Amino acid sequence: MGVVTAVQAKKVIKWTLIVSAGFYLLTRPTDAAQTVHGAFNGIISAADSMAQFFATLT
16 A cells, blocks of 8 residues: 555656656746756756866876
8 A cells, every 4th residue: 555655646746847857947937948058058067076086087
């Protein structure tokens, strides 16, 4: 019984996040775009730092 409840909770959380993200995108598109841009900049920065780290190992 606990497994079924956990699976249902995951589905509820997943759909809540999807609906919230869609609502945020539709009501505040500029802020949503800035959030995505910031996330990509963070990923690029992390990748650059890893590249520098591995470059100094050789």
